[in-house]
Amino acid sequence: MNNSPLQNPSLLCETTWREIDLSAIGSNFRAIRGAIGPNTKIFACLKQDAYGCGAGKVASILCAAGVDAFGVVSIADALAVRKAAPRKPILMYPGIGPSAVGLVRDLDLTISISGEEDLASWLSIGAPLKVFVKVDLGFWRAGVAPSNLRRLMDVCTSHSNVTVDGLYAHLSELGDAGSSTLTQVARLTPHLAGLKAEGRLPATVMVSSSESLLNHPEFDMDAVDPGALLFGLTRSRTGRRILPIRPALSAIKARIVALKTGHDSMGAPPDLPGYHPDMRLAVLGIGWGHGIPRRLGSSASVLVRERRAPIVPPIHLEHLRIDVTDIPEAALGDEAVLLGSSGADRITLPELAEAWNTDETGVSCGLRESLRRIDAAPIETEPRRRGIT
Numbered sequence: 001m002n003n004s005p006l007q008n009p010s011l012l013c014e015t016t017w018r019e020i021d022l023s024a025i026g027s028n029f030r031a032i033r034g035a036i037g038p039n040t041k042i043f044a045c046l047k048q049d050a051y052g053c054g055a056g057k058v059a060s061i062l063c064a065a066g067v068d069a070f071g072v073v074s075i076a077d078a079l080a081v082r083k084a085a086p087r088k089p090i091l092m093y094p095g096i097g098p099s100a101v102g103l104v105r106d107l108d109l110t111i112s113i114s115g116e117e118d119l120a121s122w123l124s125i126g127a128p129l130k131v132f133v134k135v136d137l138g139f140w141r142a143g144v145a146p147s148n149l150r151r152l153m154d155v156c157t158s159h160s161n162v163t164v165d166g167l168y169a170h171l172s173e174l175g176d177a178g179s180s181t182l183t184q185v186a187r188l189t190p191h192l193a194g195l196k197a198e199g200r201l202p203a204t205v206m207v208s209s210s211e212s213l214l215n216h217p218e219f220d221m222d223a224v225d226p227g228a229l230l231f232g233l234t235r236s237r238t239g240r241r242i243l244p245i246r247p248a249l250s251a252i253k254a255r256i257v258a259l260k261t262g263h264d265s266m267g268a269p270p271d272l273p274g275y276h277p278d279m280r281l282a283v284l285g286i287g288w289g290h291g292i293p294r295r296l297g298s299s300a301s302v303l304v305r306e307r308r309a310p311i312v313p314p315i316h317l318e319h320l321r322i323d324v325t326d327i328p329e330a331a332l333g334d335e336a337v338l339l340g341s342s343g344a345d346r347i348t349l350p351e352l353a354e355a356w357n358t359d360e361t362g363v364s365c366g367l368r369e370s371l372r373r374i375d376a377a378p379i380e381t382e383p384r385r386r387g388i389t
């Protein structure tokens, strides 16, 4: 896509947007591939519109990079991925039900089965089904309990129109709140051994997503299904695999749409934190309607003309006030940077996540569709040599 305003006139009127660095996604994918080697498949988890980065474009990038398959939850994401990737397998994580059977057939989707009731509801439709059986190793969410896994496999294989292509789990990675990764995987190991001995092990066994991929290389198995890691939302600093991961969400920007110094004729000033009579306020064309949380940390600021301007709460649906008293050159139409760099200063994703009282995935997935996505220029890793074209 060309983002020049002349090629794309609507950008001229845009008051706010996010910038997605698609090259980071390709590069993160290659880092993961390099770490796990060629024999483990990568199911790219593109749920929540590819963690806010746009499922269709991300699927195209990953197809070009050699992804093996995709995982999504919603039909909307499945449609976007199928359009971009006509032939790759798409695994539906638990979410859709038998009413979607027409789309499951037309889009050639693989469904997840989490229990006998779940299977029975799909069987009542009478259509052929490609399934992955999902097992719950301690997340206490979707998935069959390990003790019922073998029976569920038996029931699946007793139906000739059901093909079990895989067996997978999503590990709980909530730290102290659940069992360790080792304990969780140990709940599956004896069943895998049993199924293998009987020659009934499905072709794809998969348990690792971002955190365990970084921390437990021994659990790569046949496939892994990372999400956050592909988008640079999980940092790889302390794990056993240290990967050169970059965030795909590279900037959030908004223009100054109004500027003013207070005046008595507007009545008493509202209860604005830090208010003083000479305060110069700028209003940005972004608000909680675009996905900014309504309550921010007290240190939240943006960059205007390479300087920090504090956010002056409360935040409104379409607008956000900042204090530009110390930036007299701030002008209407200026770009303010909520995430990203302005000159030498930079607001990083971890810093923004802290100000927004969330984590990096919370920022990326919390942005709304109304916050337009544009392609960021890839970050240059080497300075361009002058005079060579």
Ligand SMILES: *Cc1c(COP(=O)(O)O)cnc(C)c1O
Binding pocket: 045, 047, 071, 093, 169, 170, 209, 210, 211, 225, 226, 227, 228, 229
């Ligand atoms: C979200 C999700 C993933 C990806 O998890 P990350 O921690 O983002 O890597 C993988 N599998 C399932 C079933 C999921 O719901």
